[in-house]
Amino acid sequence: MLFARLRETLHTLRFRLAAWVALVAFLVVTFTFIAVRELVRRTLVHEFNQRLLQDAVDVKLAYQQLYPDREQFHTAMNRKAQDHPHVGWFLQWYDGDGNLMWSSINAPKLPPPREVGDEPELRDAGEFRTAVARLDEPGLPTRIARLGSTWHSVEDDVSLLNRILLLAGISVLVLAPVGGYLLAGRATRPLAQIIATTSKLQPRNLGERLPLRGTGDELDQVSQTINSMLDRIATYLESNRDFIANAAHELRSPLAAIRTSVDVALDRLRTPDEYAGLLQDVAEECGRLTNLLNRLLLLAEGDAGRLVASGHQARLDKIVRESVDMFEPVADAQGVELKVSNLASVLVDGDEYHLRQVVRNLIDNAIKFTPASGRVTVELATDGVRNQAILRVSDTGVGISAQDLPRIFERFYRADRSRRREGGPGGSGLGLAICSTVVSALQGTIQVNSQPGQGSVFTVTLPLVSS
Numbered sequence: 001m002l003f004a005r006l007r008e009t010l011h012t013l014r015f016r017l018a019a020w021v022a023l024v025a026f027l028v029v030t031f032t033f034i035a036v037r038e039l040v041r042r043t044l045v046h047e048f049n050q051r052l053l054q055d056a057v058d059v060k061l062a063y064q065q066l067y068p069d070r071e072q073f074h075t076a077m078n079r080k081a082q083d084h085p086h087v088g089w090f091l092q093w094y095d096g097d098g099n100l101m102w103s104s105i106n107a108p109k110l111p112p113p114r115e116v117g118d119e120p121e122l123r124d125a126g127e128f129r130t131a132v133a134r135l136d137e138p139g140l141p142t143r144i145a146r147l148g149s150t151w152h153s154v155e156d157d158v159s160l161l162n163r164i165l166l167l168a169g170i171s172v173l174v175l176a177p178v179g180g181y182l183l184a185g186r187a188t189r190p191l192a193q194i195i196a197t198t199s200k201l202q203p204r205n206l207g208e209r210l211p212l213r214g215t216g217d218e219l220d221q222v223s224q225t226i227n228s229m230l231d232r233i234a235t236y237l238e239s240n241r242d243f244i245a246n247a248a249h250e251l252r253s254p255l256a257a258i259r260t261s262v263d264v265a266l267d268r269l270r271t272p273d274e275y276a277g278l279l280q281d282v283a284e285e286c287g288r289l290t291n292l293l294n295r296l297l298l299l300a301e302g303d304a305g306r307l308v309a310s311g312h313q314a315r316l317d318k319i320v321r322e323s324v325d326m327f328e329p330v331a332d333a334q335g336v337e338l339k340v341s342n343l344a345s346v347l348v349d350g351d352e353y354h355l356r357q358v359v360r361n362l363i364d365n366a367i368k369f370t371p372a373s374g375r376v377t378v379e380l381a382t383d384g385v386r387n388q389a390i391l392r393v394s395d396t397g398v399g400i401s402a403q404d405l406p407r408i409f410e411r412f413y414r415a416d417r418s419r420r421r422e423g424g425p426g427g428s429g430l431g432l433a434i435c436s437t438v439v440s441a442l443q444g445t446i447q448v449n450s451q452p453g454q455g456s457v458f459t460v461t462l463p464l465v466s467s
């Protein structure tokens with residue numbers, strides 16, 4: 001249990017952020033520690049060396065000025081040894097052959113220096129760093145001076161610095177993960193809120209939205225994105241619910257009609273003509289049911305992305321010609337003139353059955369919504385520049401009002417339900433939805449222009465088959 005909780009904590013974003021902060025802090029502190037320590041140590045050593053070399057020059061000057069009075073020279077050098085800031089500073093005084101003649105206080109026992117040049121030179125002797133120089137002054141005996149001191153002062157300074165840096169480093173290393181953990185907690189708190197809210201969401205209850213803090217940061221953007229995704233899902237689910245309810249409603253009418261015909265047939269013994277009439281009704285309703293189901297299936301295929309052209313090609317002019325021929329008797333019966341103004345030979349990507357649905361729905365609607373002595377014109381042209389086919393179905397019918405216009409491609413939407421024609425295809429508000437689904441699956445467009453009382457023009461564009 002405890003182990004599981006620990007594992008859970010180790011996998012949290014908060015913990016990982018804190019761990020990263022700690023790691024970065026560790027690397028920065030270590031690097032800074034080494035760099036500062038090395039820089040300071042080198043500076044101190046350099047100063048230490050410079051000081052010794054400067055001391056060698058000072059001793060040479062003192063030798064020139066004071067040596068004739070040896071006592072005064074020795075006293076001055078002993079004072080220097082006492083007051084010198086370097087711990088254990090000393091001077092050793094040799095004759096030209098390297099015999100020790102005099103040592104200042106604090107001077108350690110060291111073997112005499114060999115091969116000493118005129119210029120002051122730095123040499124290490126045991127735990128001491130020394131500067132040695134041969135002094136050949138005119139009028140004075142040759143002497144060799146060795147002065148030096150221990151490293152203690154440098155080492156003391158460096159170890160003090162080490163302690164300070166170590167203390168600062170440990171503080172940073174302790175504080176960084178703790179601070180990082182607290183800060184990461186603050187930063188990830190909105191995430192916890194996002195998780196809590198989204199885990200409560202149910203398909204039935206998509207009303208809740210994530211709160212926005214108004215900071216505009218990435219987490220706010222995540223919340224905003226999730227909120228707009230929820231909006232889209234809610235709209236989609238709602239339209240799906242409406243779709244199912246509408247579909248059930250549409251299926252119910254033909255089923256009820258079939259049921260009635262069957263009930264009438266079973267009610268009592270009937271004449272063969274009566275049975276034939278009732279069976280004819282049943283057959284007609286079955287036809288309507290099949291037609292409706294085919295339309296619903298086509299829309300479902302479109303939703304599932306299965307209406308894409310996938311290698312099929314069709315002669316659109318042939319489909320238009322057939323459809324016009326098919327609707328001619330209907331138009332005649334309604335007193336509507338149906339004519340083809342232009343019919344370019346056009347090959348497009350797409351399944352013939354689906355394209356036929358588009359052309360038929362448009363012609364059917366145009367005739368349906370055009371009163372007697374009106375005119376329906378079908379035109380098929382090509383646009384070479386855009387490499388597309390343009391199908392235009394115009395009518396001089398009732399037109400579509402401005403408030404209906406944006407909605408006519410919605411499923412089951414009918415601008416004027418009272419116009420619904422009994423029997424025959426269409427009338428369920430699915431025709432234009434099917435047109436739009438098929439056309440967009442084939443990478444085309446469908447548009448409408450309409451003036452109430454004057455008529456409508458539906459324009460479909462489809463990409464031509466590239467030769």
Ligand code: ADP
Pocket residue numbers: 361365366369395397398399400408409413414415416426427428429430431432433456
């Ligand atoms: P339906 O199957 O009921 O015809 P559609 O989806 O084909 O459904 O059309 C939706 C609605 O758009 C129709 O109910 C009608 O109000 C309007 N509409 C479609 N085409 C025309 C047209 N040519 N003239 C006037 N109204 C039209």
